[in-house]
Amino acid sequence: MTTSDIITRVWGGVLHVKFQLDPVLATEECPFYYATLYRNSFLHSSLADLVQFYKPHLKDPSLGETPNWWFEFEKVPLKWNLPIGLLYDLTTTDSQAEKQAWELTLRYHDYPVEYVIPIEPNTNFLKSYWINQLKEACFILNGSSKLVMNMSRTETDEFYQAAIHKESVQYETAFRRLLPSNISSLKNIPIKIYLPLSNKLIQPVIANVGRKLTLGNLLQSLIPDLFPSSLMYTVAHPVSHGVVLPIDSPVVDLYICMKSLDAFLHISIRMIQKSDLD
Template identity: 30%
Template sequence: MDTDSLRRDVWNGSIPCKINLDLSEDPAYEAVSPYFVSIPRISYIPLWIDQIYQFFEPNFAESHECRPQNAWFEFEGVPLKWHWPVGVLYDLFTGRDPSIIRDSDNAEYQLPWTLTLHFQNWPTKHLMRLDTEDAAEDAWKNTLKQSACVRNGSAKTVMSMSKAESTKLWEGLLDHDFDRFWSVNEKLMTDPTVMRGIPIRVYVPSTPRVVQLPVAPFLESKEPQTIGTALNSLIPELFRSKRSALVARPVVHGVVVAMNTPVAELLQVAVYPDGFLHITLAMMS
């Protein structure tokens, strides 16, 4: 498959979700039906809050707390960081190893992904506030600038975009429009032969640890940097071998990635809208 086809497949990946209201905030919510929605993996929770809120709004009492800006979500007691992509959140907090077929009766692995919607007791120790209308866009743009700095040594490619291009890029993400988004994002991609570093974030399950260090596209031997060599340098305690997964498997967009996959090539097709290659780890038994 060509690069464009693979990018489209990544773009079209989604997580079917079941949203419940928090019964502790109002016992009457027990009679409220859950909301089912399929959220793109590359999207962000705040982009879906208005749609979810409109479904539940008729059930809310006259309370200043039940407002979209106060909405936050949790999975099994863990608040979900709204500035992380939905696909990353799902892969990290379910800890699923996609290479293993699970018992369909095991609720832990069943879809839809069941989340709880809250409007009270914002977890300030874990989540930034959505305190402005543009908070989600600003957070995304700041991360986009970080990834550009890693690739090019500066954020010039992002900063030099015209207002029209910047708007088109954000609206493409907002409306889940592949062609609109990638017509601009293609210009932000960097040729691996001149790339200074590859922006990677690695998420370790069951810990608050996120490893964010750039890796070179090529090794000193001039061989391509692979997922195996990159993880061996970033997290050697989990990846003692550069060729075989012994303790954990790397997962990108819900797919286990082979250890010999060149990272620069993977970035071209599996990059998230913020410019990073996000890798979650599925721990092996």
């Protein structure tokens, strides 16, 4: 399978989602909203359609004009700034994953500010966040954010629209401008590793970037308790876009193929269950 094939599959991955409106907000007969959403996207990209659907069923229709909606899964608030697929991988267990649809609740009151970044009204918060992430990724890759800062407004808008509308070819064309011409010139790789059963996030600083550095080497150096071997998984699995990543994969290649729309490679660590070893 070629790099292009893997990138196409990453952008094409989907989740089936079943939304319900918070009963506190809803009239008595309120339907569910079913959607098939791309893993490599943000939940709030669908918010306008969702609120429009539920507007006739709101006890207070004026809520449909305000921005502070948030999503919840089994009483866990979901962070709007993380890709949908990552949220799913971080919050679901194997038994929950067997369900036909991911069941989420749309809420408004009691915004969980201690856990979810507040949304500023009258701003394109998703675009602003995405641009800031792109600048950070560019700085990690090159030691400077100038390549993003020097983009024209039109170039930035087209890049963002390609990310949001899943135009993978256009996105990859724009993204390649952020990479140095030679892999050996990479300063670091934008990676975020999410540990299980905690809110701990690791952003590794990779001193020797090159194709010889494998995922197994990286994980063993960062989290030896969970990855005592660089040759096989015995305690935990690294997952990205719902896929267990091969331990012998070069980290550079994984980044190129498996990065998310915010230009970071997100890896969630899942403990290996006994059933996985049978």
